[in-house]
Amino acid sequence: MITKRIIPCLDVRDGRVVKGINFEKLGDVASPVDLARYYSDNGADELVFYDITASAEGRALFTDILTETAATVFIPLTVGGGINSTADFDRVLKCGADKVSVNSGAIRDPSLVGKAAKLYGDQCVVLSADVKRVDGVFRVFAKGGRENTGMEAIEWIRRCVGEGAGEVVVNSIDTDGVKQGFDLEMLEKVCEAVHVPVIASGGAGKIEDFITLFKTLPGVDAGLAASIFHFGEVKISDLKQTMAEQGIPARL
């Protein structure tokens, strides 16, 4: 049976992982390559590298660490951040990324998803959507969640999947950082709307939040989180052990 995936997300700026990360035994880990290897060794099913660099130098550093990671870590690697053109797809795919996630780039140029899917295949194109309730309606936000695009989110996601997005990351701005669990209401709407893998993001604070997610919404394929893994609040190996004990298919 196909397993539910657990995906840590690493924000990278100027070639370093953002936020101080402190693991027992490992000490301070700021190297994305070391952290990626640590996660891979401890049961992560996939990794997301998110490039939050603004400068050209930072971007070059990012592709360097991507190359180094892909040469030493042999699980799927998704790259996002600053993907605005098929040339950007090309740049990160050449460095060993398996999937590329688009967010603001697709909002700016809605033809990007279709063009990339045609060139690299649907399985390679991940739509990442930052979604927030505004007056009771799910709206798509751009620029890291700062700008309301006014677009209705479920329709936007459905449209991008229609264009060729092979997977969807739904990041709920409403639950992000709150650590009270994933946004089940929002995720349910997305699962009803599309028939590609759905990755839940935003809101996980403890192991039980993942268990609730997968038990409540069988249509969700993966759970993504960042700081709770980085700060050791949730150990991926413990999480997956608990999933297996609770009857949720997990790769151990």
Place this chain on the structure above:
Amino acid sequence: MIAILDYGVGNLFSLKSSFGVIGAEAFVTADPEVIRKADRLILPGVGAFADAAEKLRASGLDSVLKEEAAQGKPLMGICLGMQLLFERSFEYGEHEGLGLLKGEIRPIAEQIPQGLKIPQMGWNGLIIKRESPLLRYTREGDFVYFVHSYSAVGCDDSLLATTEYGAELTACVGKGNVFGCQFHPEKSGNVGLNILKAFCETEATA
């Protein structure tokens, strides 16, 4: 030395790196001379069957592959590269494959119950059907990473392992010196690296 055939399909960086970590020397190449000199061959591939089959023919590497395989050199296809080893595929029409293994490629939609997502994307367990040198380090239930919408059928004589996705789908095949993995061993952690290692230890057949 291992030759990873470069015929313009997909990204071969991880594949080349994965051989590096298991201590095998691998080259990404389209040069028939290098391919003829290599001890083992890898046929990679992502994308659409017809496009890949056409590129393989246009490069002339299809006949090199067939000659080398006929001489007993170990050959492994990965993902779409595995599908190309069969007689034909029904992905958007009917297209001829290399015919090195008996069987054909059919949409998984025809094989599994409705309601499951296509492609199958993610980690799934292996159900071992037949002993093989390729799976000497692999145990029943080991997880490997799949991304596919099509799979091989009618390949009972080469079937090594399946995976359960609403129905049993072909995951791994091998007959004589010709092997194939529907999943990505280079993305399947240690389980995948061990399959690549086992492939590096297979013997040429006479």
